[in-house]
Amino acid sequence: MLRIVVLVSGGGTNLQAIIDSMAAGKITNTEIVGVISNNKTVKSLERAKNAGIPAVSVSPKDFENRDIFNDALLDAVNEFKPDLVVLAGFLVAIPPKMVAQYSNRIINIHPSLIPSFCGVGYYGLKVHERVLERGAKVTGATVHFVNEGMDEGPIISQKAVCVEDGDTPEVLQRRVMEQAEWILLPQAIDDIANGRISVVENKVVKKI
């Protein structure tokens, strides 16, 4: 059984997609052992509690500086003894110590086709704003392992989504979630839980 901890910052629709996929049997051999949010009052914590999953918040506001927060975040993750850490809309930089300890055991969902529209400053709605500003016709989502770079780890899966005339960032965000994110992230977890994914020379190899 793969023990996963899900880290969230906001609405938690990706967390919900994971919870629903588990209930529907689309993710197997997996247990969500905890949810951690960097905010105290987010919908995600409510979603976790409704599903009977232990949920805690670790907010940078409660710590004197970033290093102390980073250590507290790593402690909170370690408490749950996870096999895999899932960043489901977690908009905080992952401390290098955590990346080192969980090498190839942290995955992230990003709302664009990496290496486009990613890196520092590209998160949440901002990504979709930039896509529309640039006039891109295709965008999408990517699930990748997390390494020490920002959105630079080995890519697990990607799905393209069309940009349509008249899109607002909110409308585009919703389409990318519905057509890509809520499908890709549960799939990646199921693949990892069932041993279908390995990393070879910094690239993901999938066994069919």
Ligand code: GAR
């Ligand atoms: C999602 O679109 C996710 O891809 C994005 O934040 C949103 C969270 O939504 N993550 C990033 O931008 C990470 N760089 P949710 O809280 O409803 O799942």
